[in-house]
Amino acid sequence: MGRRVSMALVLMLLFVVGSHAFLLARLPWREARTGENDAAEYERRLSAIRDELPARGKVGYRAEPRSPDWTTASRHFYLTQYNLAPLVVDPSAEGVPIVIDGETNASVRWPEVP
Amino acid sequence: MGLGLALALAAALGIIAVRLLRGADDEWFLDLFLGVGCGLGMTSAAWFVWLVLFDPPGTSLLMVEAAALVGLALLLVVRRRPANSSPQGIDGRPPRLLLAALVVIVGSSLVAFVVTFLGEPHGHWDAAQIWNLRARFFVRGGEHWRDAFALNFPGTHADYPLLLPVSVARCWNIIGNETPLAPATIALLFTLATAGALGALVGALRGATAGVLAALALLGTSTFIRVGLGQIADVPLGFYILAAVGLVCLHDRTGDGRPGELMLAGLMAGFAAWTKNEGLLFLVCFFGAWLFTRLRGPGVKQTIQELAYLLIGLLPAALLLAYFKIVLAPPNDLVEGQAAQSLVKRLTDPARYATIGSAFLWELLYIGPGAVVVLGAALVLLGRVPRESRPSAALPGLVTALMLLGYFAVYATTPYDVYWHLRTSLHRLYMQLWPLALLWYFLTVATPKEAAARTARRAGKA
Numbered sequence: 001m002g003r004r005v006s007m008a009l010v011l012m013l014l015f016v017v018g019s020h021a022f023l024l025a026r027l028p029w030r031e032a033r034t035g036e037n038d039a040a041e042y043e044r045r046l047s048a049i050r051d052e053l054p055a056r057g058k059v060g061y062r063a064e065p066r067s068p069d070w071t072t073a074s075r076h077f078y079l080t081q082y083n084l085a086p087l088v089v090d091p092s093a094e095g096v097p098i099v100i101d102g103e104t105n106a107s108v109r110w111p112e113v114p
Numbered sequence: 115m116g117l118g119l120a121l122a123l124a125a126a127l128g129i130i131a132v133r134l135l136r137g138a139d140d141e142w143f144l145d146l147f148l149g150v151g152c153g154l155g156m157t158s159a160a161w162f163v164w165l166v167l168f169d170p171p172g173t174s175l176l177m178v179e180a181a182a183l184v185g186l187a188l189l190l191v192v193r194r195r196p197a198n199s200s201p202q203g204i205d206g207r208p209p210r211l212l213l214a215a216l217v218v219i220v221g222s223s224l225v226a227f228v229v230t231f232l233g234e235p236h237g238h239w240d241a242a243q244i245w246n247l248r249a250r251f252f253v254r255g256g257e258h259w260r261d262a263f264a265l266n267f268p269g270t271h272a273d274y275p276l277l278l279p280v281s282v283a284r285c286w287n288i289i290g291n292e293t294p295l296a297p298a299t300i301a302l303l304f305t306l307a308t309a310g311a312l313g314a315l316v317g318a319l320r321g322a323t324a325g326v327l328a329a330l331a332l333l334g335t336s337t338f339i340r341v342g343l344g345q346i347a348d349v350p351l352g353f354y355i356l357a358a359v360g361l362v363c364l365h366d367r368t369g370d371g372r373p374g375e376l377m378l379a380g381l382m383a384g385f386a387a388w389t390k391n392e393g394l395l396f397l398v399c400f401f402g403a404w405l406f407t408r409l410r411g412p413g414v415k416q417t418i419q420e421l422a423y424l425l426i427g428l429l430p431a432a433l434l435l436a437y438f439k440i441v442l443a444p445p446n447d448l449v450e451g452q453a454a455q456s457l458v459k460r461l462t463d464p465a466r467y468a469t470i471g472s473a474f475l476w477e478l479l480y481i482g483p484g485a486v487v488v489l490g491a492a493l494v495l496l497g498r499v500p501r502e503s504r505p506s507a508a509l510p511g512l513v514t515a516l517m518l519l520g521y522f523a524v525y526a527t528t529p530y531d532v533y534w535h536l537r538t539s540l541h542r543l544y545m546q547l548w549p550l551a552l553l554w555y556f557l558t559v560a561t562p563k564e565a566a567a568r569t570a571r572r573a574g575k576a
Contacts (some may be wrong), residue, residue, distance in 0.1 A: 002569040005562045007262065008495035013215055015336030015488040018143055020222045022483065023336035027226055028233025033150035041237040078243040078269060082236070086249055087266050 026071045042079040045106045046099075052108045053087060053097055060098035062109075076101055115538045116289035117296055121303065122283075123179055128153020130186040132183050133375035134193065135381075140320055147310035148361075150303055152378070155203050155385035158277045160282040166437070169257045176288055184433040208323040208564075216326055219333045220306075227302050230343045235294040237301070237345025242269050243348060246297050248279035253286045273443040277389040278347045295453045297345040305342030308353040309333040314551050315360040319505050320369055325564065328556040331489065332549055335482050341545040348542040354386035355517075356549040357511050362404065363557070366506055373423045380427025381511060387432045391446065392546060393522075397428075399516035407508045430490055451529030460527055470525045473536040474518075481544055486495060489555055496565040510554035514547055 031037050053059055054086040061080060080101055081089040089099065097110045129149030136145060156181060166169040236242045247270065251262035263272045278300070285296035309332045317325025332338055342349035361379035367373060387393035405422070408417045409551055460466060478486055499505070521543050528535045560568065 002184055002566050004142045004495045004569065008492040008565070009212075009562060011212075011488055011495070012331065015482065015485060016215060016219055016330055019334050019482050019485070020339075021334040023226055024222065026336075026340070027229040029229060031233035032229045033232075035232070037234055039234075039242055053161055054253070056261065058264075074269060075239065078239075081265070081270070082242040082247050082250070085250040086258065087263055089263055107277075112502075114464060 024058050038075065038078060039082070042076075042083050045104075046080060048084040049099065049106050049108050053084070053099070054085050058059065058088045058090050058093050059084065060070070060093040060096050061089050063101040065103065080106075092101055117285055117293065117299060120176075120285045120288040120291065120296075121299060122290045122472050123183060124153040124157040124174070124284075125150045125303075126153065127156055127179065127183050128185065129189050130183070132154065132405055133380060134186065134190055135378045137193075137372055137374050143310065143312035144318055145444055147307045148357055148378075148382075148550060151311070151350070151357060151385070152382065154281050154300065154303070154350075155277060155354070155381075155388065155431070157213075158280040159388065159430060160281045161287075161435060162276060162438075162456040165252065165280070170252070170287065173192055175284075178285060183447060186320075203467075210328040212323065212326045212330065215331075215502050216330055218329060223305070223333055223339055225504045226339050227343055227413065230340075231295070231298045235298070237294075238296060238341075241297065241345035243269050244274060245278050246294075248272075248276065249282035249286065249297070250292065252279065252283035253292065263444060266444055271447070272393060273446045274347070274382065274438070275388050275438060277385060278350055279333065293386055293393070298343070301343050301345045301349070304353050306333075308349060308356060308549050309340070309344060309356055309402065311353065311357060311360065312552060314358070315553060319363060320499075320556060321563070324556050324559075324561045326355070328552055331485070331556075335485055337481050337483075337541060337549065338425065338548055341542055346542070348546050351386055351389045351393055351396075351435065352392070352546045352549045354382045355400075355513075355546060356390060356553060357382040358396075358400060359513055359550055360553055363553075366509075376420055376423035378429035380424040380429075381431070383424070384428040384431025384435075389433050392517075392548075394435075395520045396494070396513075396517060399520060401514055403509055403512035405456065416527065418533060420446075437441060439484045448524065448528060457527060466526060466532060470522060470536065473525075473540055474522065477536075477544060478539070481548065493559050495561065497562045497568060499560050500564055501519050503564070505557050507557035507560070508556050510550050510557065510560060514554055517547055517550075 025087070030038075061077060063073060063076055067076065077091065080099060084099070095111050097111070100109055101106045126149075128151065129145055131143045132149040134150050138145070160179065161171060161175060164175050169300075187366045236246060247265075248262050252259045255261050265272050279299075281300055282297045286298070287294050289296065303536050312332050313325040315325075315331030316328035339350070342355065358379045361382065363374040365379070368375075382398055385393075386396050401424075405417075408420075412420075482488070521540075525532060525536060525540075
């Protein structure tokens with residue numbers, strides 16, 4: 001095998017090893033050890049109110065307080081939707097139970113009866 | 115146990131279907147890896163049809179799938195053996211060092227799978243927001259499963275095709291619970307099957323050593339593994355894109371007019387469109403590029419015949435997709451958000467093109483990171499494939515280029531903030547094309563054996 005061929009193979013192997021070192025360093029090791037992740041946290045907080053909500057249909061959504069960061073706020077909304085499926089969670093819905101996504105737990109606010 | 119059964123049944127159906135359609139007696143690895151993705155596509159399509167016709171299928175569909183497996187297996191046993199098999203590989207066994215490296219990288223990928231699953235059991239952001247969310251609606255919604263398409267927020271992309279969520283829902287339905295292990299294992303299967311299919315395709319076209327190098331290059335790309343294990347649809351789409359183009363390359367290699375390979379290519383192209391909206395762009399690029407490569411090819415009559423085989427394969431997924439898009443899916447946010455005036459403004463803004471162009475370039479360098487630089491250097495060192503043994507790399511090269519142009523056009527016209535759109539999606543779009551780009555690369559670069567022979571020839575002349 002010539003020198004150029006050996007150099008090409010060594011280059012490729014170094015890339016593969018380096019890329020996987022990069023991969024392994026960026027894995028969620030801490031979350032894997034502790035089992036903590038935001039989806040699991042939302043599963044816990046929303047399972048507490050699931051029985052209060054209808055089996056299907058539409059519910060409203062309010063985050064109190066709403067995160068000033070748009071990305072975090074939308075992540076919280078989508079985690080709520082993910083956990084409450086097959087309910088359709090709609091922040092603009094009115095006249096339906098509203099899921100209050102609080103700082104540490106969730107609650108349900110019912111529409112006022114006129 | 116239930117999950118293993120559900121996935122093994124899907125894979126077995128696919129492997130036998132691929133084997134029957136290809137009609138080859140060798141290249142087991144190729145049929146194995148192509149079959150895994152094909153089977154997941156077939157069972158997804160069947161489950162969706164059942165869902166539409168009879169609401170959630172329960173486990174009754176499992177019996178139908180098992181019966182289909184027995185029928186296909188019998189067909190495989192009694193089918194007429196082809197007179198000729200595929201050509202022999204170009205070189206023999208790959209070096210042990212490369213095989214050892216492949217084993218290490220597969221091991222490292224499995225470690226990544228375990229840690230990713232334990233740390234992010236519900237997958238990346240898009241998995242919970244789009245794919246697994248839809249699967250929950252299909253399983254939890256009962257006869258009201260169509261509520262999944264009432265979610266009309268931009269991030270939920272209710273117009274995205276359903277191969278992945280239906281595959282997840284099928285597993286959950288068979289198992290009887292919503293274990294996150296189901297979408298995670300499907301993600302792992304697609305990731306490994308894509309690398310395996312690439313290796314086997316390159317192996318069939320360029321020899322075993324090149325095949326192992328191709329599989330190493332793909333599995334060794336950290337971005338590919340991260341995106342692949344994220345339970346999102348980009349790597350599955352990449353699998354079907356690779357499979358469709360690769361099968362046409364295989365068909366052109368043998369030149370013995372196996373219609374089954376073209377039908378299978380059409381089927382895979384259809385599954386690409388059934389996986390993600392970008393799959394529709396792929397259909398346009400694939401058929402456009404294929405027709406272009408036929409301009410200097412076999413003549414009008416044969417081209418029409420081959421096109422018919424491709425379209426026959428495409429038909430099942432195309433029908434599903436047409437039903438989904440016409441009856442169920444809400445309008446696409448990228449199309450609906452367009453207003454003529456602002457579209458013209460976006461299209462006539464040169465700074466926008468510069469932004470997208472530089473993002474394309476930087477993200478390209480970030481693949482791996484540095485994969486493009488390393489592969490470029492290896493191409494310089496090894497040289498191109500000798501002219502006498504050069505397979506046609508026109509189709510994978512052309513499809514990759516057209517897809518990139520299509521992505522560029524989408525960013526140029528997006529109604530969203532272009533910086534946000536690029537930052538959150540470009541790395542995933544690149545992973546849809548990365549397996550195909552590597553197929554093109556390894557059809558273009560000389561194998562170590564060819565490069566060594568060329569060096570020896572030059573030394574002899576000197």
